Amino acid sequence: MPPRSEEPRRDATGSRRGSSRGAEPREPGVGGISDARAYTPRGRTIREGGAEQRRTPRSSRSGDPFRPALQVLDGGRAGRAGRREPAPAGEPARAGRRTTTPGGRAGVVRTVADRSAREPFDDEDEGPPPRRRPGPRRPAARRPVRKPRRPPRLGDAGRRLRLGTVLALTLFASIGVRLVYLQTVDTPAYADGGLPNRLAVVELPAPRGAILDRAGEPLAHSVEARYVFADPTRVKDRFATARLLSPLLGVPASELADKMRKRTLPGTDTPSQFVYLARGVEIGRAKQIMALDLAGINVHRDERREVPGDDLAANLIGFVSQDMNGLEGLEAKYDDVLRGQAGKRTYEVGLGDLAAPIPGGYSRTTQPKPGSSLRLTIDRDLQFMTQRILAKQMAQAKGSVGAAVIIDVPTGEVLAQASQPTYNAADPGKVDSPSDRDDAATTFVVDPGSIHKAITFGAALQEGVITPNTTLPVPNVIVRGGVPFQDTHKANGRTMSIPGMLAFSSNVGTIEIAEKLGKDRLIDYQKRFGLGQATGEGLPGEAPGRLLPADQWSGSAWGSVPIGHSVDATPLQMAAAYNAIANNGTYVQPHLIKETVGPDGRRTPGAAPTTRSVLSPANAADLRRMMEAVTTVDGPDGSATGLAAAVPGYRVAGKTGTGLRYDNGKKQPGEVGSFIGMAPAENPRYVVAVFVWSPGGGGGAVAAPAFREMMGYTLRHYRVPPSLTDKSPKFEVFPR
Incomplete structure (x- = not known):
């Protein structure tokens, strides 16, 4: 008989089969490697297989080529060469049955039924079985069944997973709702947050309506002009600047120099950065002023009221202020008809040297509404x-x-x-008496x-x-x-x-x-x-x-x-x-x-x-x-x-x-x-x-x-x- 090997047998993975040293005992039915080994590929336990062997003749059992592979060896040690026969009826169950492995080694086959006799799959190695003396066989002593220790109760992993999923979905849903709210409801507020700093506004003046005679000839009408203004904080030499502007504006140099004197806005400490030097300047004259490239001097679009006949019907027509508001005569009486509504263009521009309209940026234009014209019953000639x-x-x-x-x-x-x-209605200030x-x-x-x-x-x-x-x-x-x-x-x-x-x-x-x-x-x-x-x-x-x-x-x-x-x-x-x-x-x-002529040419007869x-x-x-x-x-x-x-x-x-x-x-x-x-x-x-x-x-x-x-x-x-x-x-x- 070959000697019993002291080394436990190892499976294909290299681990010792049947050994559970150092592992915590597991409760049957909870799960573990021992329970996994207790089930055969055919879905039957060793216990069920043992009962079937007892009911099946030995010859048919020995003919099963897979039977040795489904057996669990006791610690991998060799058992006796022969097999133990099942205990006779009425005889107490033995701890195991000896069988012969395919390699010729004998061992003890443990079955599920054996678990009732001893602690299933003890961690310590079993020594060689004691030699039996000849004589009548005594029934094996029943070892007391030791209740396995229950592992510490851990949280349910499935519950934790479901709870975590719910929390994550809630978080993402909250974020999504907030994003939708920002993109829909609060979009204008956030989009316009820095818009004022990038906007430029250009006024689009509306021409004042004309006053015509009965044949449609102008008695007073508006023409495009320019106004000249100064920023006193940027004017380098106001006296030299005044001397250059005086012949072009027809204003004494002393008067211009006084206007360009640095001063503060009324009631504040803020320096004034704007003062009119002249209104209603002809466009050609304004171009000459700009060609001088004087620091702090600039021009802008203006409107000038022209009266072709000077004093022709002046006492009827009246005159307007520099801001094109009627002050006397028909200009004052029908100011709301003659005065147009200025428009404006607001658009987004770049900063710094790129102060130009941004393509595709914010832009809004309010078109000006020119004033209506009055056609009088007066015959100019x-x-x-x-x-x-x-x-x-x-x-x-x-x-x-x-x-x-x-x-x-x-x-x-x-x-x-x-x-x-x-x-002269073009220069109403030059009169001896109002x-x-x-x-x-x-x-x-x-x-x-x-x-x-x-x-x-x-x-x-x-x-x-x-x-x-x-x-x-x-x-x-x-x-x-x-x-x-x-x-x-x-x-x-x-x-x-x-x-x-x-x-x-x-x-x-x-x-x-x-x-x-x-x-x-x-x-x-x-x-x-x-x-x-x-x-x-x-x-x-x-x-x-x-x-x-x-x-x-x-x-x-x-x-x-x-x-x-x-x-x-x-x-x-x-x-x-x-x-x-x-x-x-x-x-x-x-x-x-006689009638009112709208900016679109529509004529409305007078009352x-x-x-x-x-x-x-x-x-x-x-x-x-x-x-x-x-x-x-x-x-x-x-x-x-x-x-x-x-x-x-x-x-x-x-x-x-x-x-x-x-x-x-x-x-x-x-x-x-x-x-x-x-x-x-x-x-x-x-x-x-x-x-x-x-x-x-x-x-x-x-x-x-x-x-x-x-x-x-x-x-x-x-x-x-x-x-x-x-x-x-x-x-x-x-x-x-």
Whole structure:
């Protein structure tokens, strides 16, 4: 028999088979290498296999070629050469059975059933089995079953894995939600966080609308220009810089040097870095300034208001500030229409030397909205000639103030409205007095005098108090309220016709007719003719005038009101009243605005003028025919007051007047001479009103000749044919 080997057998991995030295005992069923070895590839345990061997004959067991490989050797030691037979029934189970290994070595085969007899797979090596003495076999002693020690309870790995997974997913979900929130909700806030530091803003100015005449010719319009400014903190030598800029800007060098003096902003310690040197500089001149490359001097886009005619309609147009805000005249009245809305371009730029737009960066442009233009009813050529004639005639009366208005009869459009003195609207600061910029036609409040008599006679005709054939005895003087009223042309009590009263401007005859009319009806017709309220022509600051209420009439008012005293009116109001007579008795509100032209070219007509009936067409025609006596009567009894206003070739109806001027309720020295007329009298086309106030008198000598020239030019300008077939009627001043 070969000797028993002392070395344990090793498996294919090199480890000792059956040895569990140093390992903690494992609880059956929990897991371990011993349990893994206890199961065969066929899914049966050794115990099951042993039971099957006991039921199967030896011959069939020995024929299984895999059986030796499925056995577990006891420590790898050789057992007995022979096999132990299974214990007889009733005999206690032995610790093991001897068997022979394929290598011929004998060993003890442990089965699962053996575990009940001893501690399964002890760690210490078993020595060689003791020799048995011959004799009867004693049953093997049952070793006490020792309960295996339980390992320390550890956490469930699966639970820890699930918990960790949940925590990780929660963390990633929170991060994802936050990222989505930042990318969607808070994106503008974070994206724009540093944007202001990278933005550049360029203003896109909107041109101011133009003021045009009735033919579309510009009376005032805006052109592109430049303004020159200085940064005093960067100017190296302000005196040398001023000397270079002075001839280009037309500003004294001392004034420029003072502007460039270093100073701080009001109320702060911050140094001022901007000061205007000049506004509205021509582009060519600005290029010359930039070519000098002066430190601290720069230019920027500006707008300049140009008035091609200088003083042409300046008192109507007004002027604007350097910031293009209307200050006077139509520029102020319609500033919201003329002024455009500036736009701007905001874009992202690089920093430092790369201060240029960033392609694809932030950019937003608000387009400017140019202002609308005003097309007036003014005729530029007629306005020019009206101003020229008025200035020439007024040169005879020093220190005088004059106004002239020309109205298109059927429409009420103001074709010309001149004031004297006037000024250059392009340089409004160069005037002797701010009042020189006023529009005299709407702000010059006068006591109209005898031109008011046409209203009195018109009311009497309409109310049937008189007829064209009425005659009255007219004394030289009449007293009302203790105040004597007398005529310049003495009637000496003779009977005078209505045309004669108009021709010689009889105060006494007019007062007698007004007494038959009554003060209430006279006041009513004054209002119908447009007195006592502003016409609403369109100019700012228009005076409304004033009428004396009936309850305030004194005794003398019966004499003064009918002849145009104790009445405040403007030249435009009186011109509009005469236009009603010329327009067959229909009053038409005088107006200056013909239409508004939007920046897109769309035209919006001006507001329709107010109209109302004052006289019947027949009475208006009778009144016009009687008023022709003012410019035609010239006989042995005297000449009419308006012969100087006659226009050769045309029938003219009108009236002269001599009134007073009041300023803040105080009577001013001198007198106001006036003439208002219409032509052709048989079918009036135009009304011309001329007023001249002269402190030294003589205004009457100016008004009538000025009217003649203005009306003559107007009729020729619009090619009105002369009154060749219709001759002026013959009038009897003192019928027999």
